[in-house]
Amino acid sequence: MVDIAGAAMLSWGLASGVGQIAAHASGPATGSLAGSGPLLLPAALILGGATLRAGAAFAVDRNAVGTAQAESRERRRRLWPALLGKPLPGPLSTGESTTLAIDHNTAIENRDVRFSPVRLNAVLGPLVVAALVAPASLVAAAIMLATLLPFVLGSILAGTAARRASDRQLAALSALSGLFVDRVTHLPLIRHFGAEARISRQVREATDQVAHRTVTVLRAAFLSNAVLEFFSALSIALVAVYCGFSLLGLLPFAPPERLTLVPAFFVLAMAPEFYLPMRRLAAAYHEKQLGEAAEAALAPYAAPPEASSTTPELHFDGLRVQDLTLAFPGIAVGPLDFTLAPHDLVALTGPTGSGKTSTLAVIAGQLQPAAGQVSGNGGAPLPSEVVAWAAQRPLLVTGTLARNLALAAPEASPEDILAVAEQVGLGPLLAQRGGLDMVVDHAGSGLSGGERRRIGLARAILSGRPLLLCDEPTADLDAASAAAVIALLKDLAGSRCILVATHDAALASAARLEIAL
Amino acid sequence: MIAPRQNPLAIAGLARGRLLVASLCAAFATIAAIGLLGVSGWFLTAAALAGAAGTVAVGAFNYLIPSALIRLLAIVRTVARYGERLLSHKVALEGMAALRGSLFDKLAAQDSRSTKVDTSPGEASNRLIDDVAALEDLVIREPARHAALVSAAVSLGAAVFAGIPALAFLALMLAALPLLFGTVSHVLTQAPAEAAAEALGDLRRHYIELAASRAEIATYGLADQAMAELEPRVARLDHARARLFRAEALQGGLLTLYGAFAMAGVLLLAQASAPIVALVMLATASAVEAMGGFARSLLRRASLDAGLRRIAALDALDPTLPEPLTAQQAATITLGARSFAPGSRVALTGPSGSGKTRALLALAGMQGPAVPLAIDGIDASACTARQLSAQFALSPQDAPLLIGTVADNLRLARTGLTEAEMWDALDAAQLKDRISRSEAGLDTLLGEGGGTFSGGERKRLSLARALLARRPWLLLDEPSEGLDARTEAALVQSLGAWLERTGTGLVLVSHRPAPLALCKERVEIGALT
Incomplete structure (x- = not known):
């Protein structure tokens, strides 16, 4: 929230700066405004807004790290003793145990640090931006919100199905790419049997296949990114065109408001902020996937510590x-x-x-x-x-x-x-x-x-x-x-x-x- | 510190032009992104001025071109970004596939005994994998790096209209960014990143030790003591990671401030009309962000420099495979002072750690010899790897198996193997029943490290592979380790019959009496030197 407030302050600084220059140019006085008083306030607003943003990002991150590590400690306290010394559903190799205890735990921690803080913001952020824009221009706020609906629908169509399929396929691909590691590791043996050329053919086939199939998978994955990108650009374009025509008085309909330069510019500068939280979410999506996969893998071992059984009589008769x-x-x-x-x-x-x-x-x-x-x-x-x-x-x-x-x-x-x-x-x-x-x-x-x-x-x-x-x-x-x-x-x-x-x-x-x- | 020494494309063996379209897309996407905001700002401000100046000005204001341009830019940004992502990944993935193939060929053509390149299994090969993955990442990001420079140029180009002071200021700000960013991140993140990596390694080593003692910890309820052993290491890791996360957040915050400072400076210094100032300020914001990304990628590249040099060094190796030697005359081998004619069966004895395994590996051409060994009177170290592998087929102590099927592993031995030959060898290795019980038969999959095969089964599969190679000499290292007495006896019998039938010689290392019975000759390893 503070982040968006900072963005608003920065945007307002930009808008009032441009407004000052415009007012000056259309006013009676001539000459440059540069370095003069009226622009100092906008400049200060810009810097102040950025400071708020930076501070907010830092505070959120600090908080997220603290929370994530506290949860991580708690998870280790439950999980590690179970992995190291409690009854298990099945035998566990040392390597598997280490992966579960350390790598999976780190994946969840990364998810908590990177993804969790942006998750709530992705829902609330756009609404807050629209609410801040509304006093300056109701129509612009309405335009932003209106692009949201097709965006959500588009994301669902392009994203979910393709992503699920690609997750599965990527998992299969990682096994295939493991082949290269395996064959390099076993090179001395391969040389000993004089099988270099044969294995090389196999390695090349496998790596080519991995590359081609990965590109296919990515094509689908990037499409959902493109949907986000498109609606983000569209909302900026629509807001700009609306504000421009409104300022010219050329709108084909009677707007419910009378726009002036500064509010209009403020609205434009805020337009990219509308989709920013969702873009941040998309950037952290990989961490979310890894974290969730790790949670699923840990689930069978994360049973609550059972109450210590009543000490039975320590009599042993064979x-x-x-x-x-x-x-x-x-x-x-x-x-x-x-x-x-x-x-x-x-x-x-x-x-x-x-x-x-x-x-x-x-x-x-x-x-x-x-x-x-x-x-x-x-x-x-x-x-x-x-x-x-x-x-x-x-x-x-x-x-x-x-x-x-x-x-x-x-x-x-x-x-x-x-x-x-x-x-x-x-x-x-x-x-x-x-x-x-x-x-x-x-x-x-x-x-x-x-x-x-x-x-x-x-x-x-x-x-x-x-x-x-x-x-x-x-x-x-x-x-x-x-x-x-x-x-x-x-x-x-x-x-x-x-x-x-x-x-x-x-x-x-x-x-x-x-x-x- | 930030000195890009090599071009990732050159190292990846990709022609410079391969990424051209992707770079163009990236540039278009960046220009469109800057343009979208910049032109919008300009259009809006100019429209406001015209609107305020009255109907005549409005009538004279050309609104069609800017408004159409804005919509066009929105579409270009989307399409170009998609194109950039897809093309850069395509080029990188295909380039890396080719690079992996060619690196594999070059590595394969080296002598296992050579110390020229570290091609030993384990850490070295994993590092190679990581290096190639890092290079792939660099190639993918290459177009974005170009685009960052384009974005800086575009915003500077716009700043020309805002007058010399604003232009000079912006140019300075953008030029100084990578250097400042590099210094800041060096100071802030390097130490915690190193500390975190070290703490993680330390924790992992300790955890592995404890996990290996799971049964005892469970039996005696020692989990609390185990946790106490780990606690200080966990705390160190947490501390370093928290510092690292905070340093990264701080770095992001500083970049935001830097961008705002640049915008405020442009605002104060600009000598131009309001629409131009609007355009330049919005363009500045995008350019600073893009340059931040550029600086980050420079740092990343600097940190990967050592890896890139390793790849370049491997890539410089000679890929010519030595000619395969086929149908060799069986050789006489000399161990120390004693020579053995083809078909002899020799047990190499000595306490553990005395170098028996090493001697077998030296005969197999997989390691340099530590004791005097000769083949047809030629010292083993003077023989080519091909000469050695034409004489010997080894089943190593750790029975390494490739990920793949049983048949994949057996086919390693020789070209043109038939299924019948494979079953014969499995029979001789006492593994036929086990494989034929499995539904997939020869296509039974082996996971990493042999998967569902037990230690004894891996040993026997590795033995079957060595038998299939049909070399004049068989080198066996603890072939019956992990077998129960009955299976061991059966194995020794079938192995003896096989040696008899094929007239193959045997050099055996074993501490178990049953397989030693196969050998008529004994050589004490200590007596060789």
Whole structure:
């Protein structure tokens, strides 16, 4: 609103400036007005109006950034913990998770900063401009409003249908243009097989096709821009012609008003403002589309944080899995039926990609199964507090080794931590690198794969949870380290219930039972 | 700072004339836009003067031409703008398609072992993609840049009628704009833009680490701690982005003020009749806006300068493909001091990180050798890439697959493959069942990074591809990683049969006992150097 007020002030300055010069020329005095008093007020109005506009734009933007970032913080607070550690509808790769958490969130924030502030203005702005113009010339205001109706109709016809079609097609095109990236990335392999010429033909065909189809899509997209452009130009032309003829007294009808130069010029200078809010809206439309696509993608994960379940009795009497069936894109498991005693070691085997990790995640309550039951041996539901997880690549946070080991049991005493660290075979590392106070960074620099694996196991043991789920505890380890980890697991099975997912035959044979997926 | 060193059109390999029509359209659109407002203002003011002077003056006033002109300009502006948009995009898109094709050819003709250009996969190629996209954007904006200069010229031309002081003032204002704008935006936006990019990268790296530990975070309820790890990074990003947004808003505000200052100055300095002053002031507003756009595009081009130079450097490469070598005699290979006749099966052993993979890549001509390797007595580094790839077919450790279908990936191996040959190879790689179960068969689509194929399946598809290449030597890097014991045993058996039947030699890297059983010879990598 302040922006339009500034525009009005600026326009009035322009109009009165021209009016002053005109009045001076038709008056008795001769000579130049330049630099003289009467023009200083119009000049000041012009500058003042521009200052208002600039200030308004700055304030709106500042406000929009503040609001958008506040919403963004709120969204992260809901979304990120869900993505990082709440039950999900389906498995999520690290890359997908990152895109959802960071890129999609940024797209929504950009939409909020760029599009949301101009949206309301696009509706109100033209009406306010017409209202400001009306006292100067009712007819001009009526002309502006009259062009609005065919504009809206034209936009709907040219815009909506074409745009929807083009959105879909552009999405398909982006996949096609990904081909170029892919082939450049794989050039060494392509050269190795001597397939340069063949792949080049394919790349050229694909890129040409992308270019031609994109032009077709754009043709439709630019048409809706042209509609906006046309009506904006038309309203200026009609206003100018009307005002001119009115001032000449040559109108073919009797106007309801008597125009003079200054109001007429004011009206003309305001004419471009009428469609300006909508042009701004059109400019930010891309951000809106990206933001909405991002919102749609985030929708399944943006569930409100569920009320913390009443802490059930932490009694663990073994694990029972009945008719468990998993159905995720690319993963089909089950039905599985098995039971584990409170002190047990069972292996879940199958090739990579067969759904071992997903099965563990379902048992831990992190993913929803398609069918079936996970419960304690007595049939009571399995509280998530009984489950410990030893990952292939355990989480490391910046801090001391002690803090990392005790992540799941912050109240553990240094003696306990030390004892468990020795138990999992971290003794040599402690001796070498300064004990429990050795500093670990989030990337685990200076730690071998085997040492990381042991940190994960130590953390699981320290948590004191009776059911331990281990994901590929021996993958990528050399034979000696793998044997040590297997021995450790066998040892632990004497005091807790362990389910390992593995494709290591040695580990599978150490288990009481092997369940092949 | 604002020094356009290269013409984007020249880099894109487009003739200067290609954008001529688009530039003309842009110029027409700009002139029409300035004209529409300027002529309207002039017409209105002159009409008011004539109206005030009485009926005689009105009778003498030619209103037909200006009023017709105004309507014409409204139409020209619309049509010309549409033409500009469409033509500039058409030229840019078609030009970039051709450029991508020719860059691909030039890159493809280089030796993978060359260090002349950074053509390594990953970041370098992504940068190339970004560079080309940026160039495309520059080409699209080129007509608007020309039009901005036209608009400045038109408003200066109009200012001639307003007297020397106004003309000089306006000329100075327009000429100084790009420089001032460049300085202001350098001061205001550069630091926050860099800070935002850095903070985003940092946040992304940390988030990826945490997302990889999802299971643990979920199990132990560590989400709050994970959020605490991210919090300072998020705050840094938010802060930098807020500063950047504000700097951009401030920049826009300053441009509005600048335009108003120019108009006010023209008003005060003009020595002309009211209609002319009206015309010049309205033209000034459009010209300042257009020059603002011009300044922005100069900045954009300056920031893309490094990218444009990278494209130019790649474009200067020699596109001549080396002649393909076909039907080579199987060679004797020498690993360190030991030589192996064609058809030998050699396992390359050693602890992880000792360079086994590197040795395979060196034989495949994909990397320079780190250990002494020779083919028919010629040192591997002295062999051409063609000589090496005529001898060896590699199935790499990471089993890279192209986006496309299973058949696309297999056809990479050799020209003129029949479907029957492909099924045979899939059979030998123990993947026939999996593919034939899939509805699309050989046309099953693989997404980025292998899509719905598991690690083990990707390995086997990559192996089938290497088999189809029919080279005298097969190079396999951990071929059975990610397979269950039964599949692994079947694979080793069918692979052994295939080697037997074709008399192909094998250099194997594996830490698993089953595939190692295929090899009669062992070479310790540590003993090579």
